[in-house]
Amino acid sequence: MFEDAAGDPVPVDVGQPSDGFPTQADAETWIGETWRDLLDAGVEQVRLLEDAHEVYGPMSLRPAE
Template sequence: MAYRWRYEDSGGGELSGPAVEFEDQDEAEAWFSAQWDQLSTTGIEQVTLLDGDDEVYGPMSLRPAE
């Protein structure tokens, strides 16, 4: 299976975003760490990590902790 991020609005609705797939979870998380601030400027509010169609974790907010 391939890891990928599902991009969502604040209500959990799916949004379009970079269609990137990763061989493992570490690679997916490293990419996200480098890209999250850019993703947050496009209207993406939260993300969920998927392994194929299975949710690994999420949703995870892109907003700074208060």
Template sequence: MAWIWRLEKDGGQEAGMSEESFSTQADAESWLGENWRALRAEGIAQVVLVDGERTVYPMSLDDPQ
């Protein structure tokens, strides 16, 4: 299966999928670590890691305090 991030705006409104798909969870998480600030600047509030049809977990992109 391919790992991909579903992008969501505030309130859970879907805003698309990450442009890249990844062969491993670690690769997907590394990509997010490098890109979360840019996604947040574009108005993305949360991402959801998806493996094929299976939802793995959601993650807020709020700036940690």
């Protein structure tokens, strides 16, 4: 799930598979490869879901200062 800084959903299409990712590791790898594009699209944080249940999050896409 993609969210702005307030936690509101951000609809984006940055090439994620429409049917989701086969594993958590695949999802994490994809986020690691596309976080800059997500930020450019207005996404500030992400939540990882599995079958509509939150696995973890929110995770900021901003680099630690």
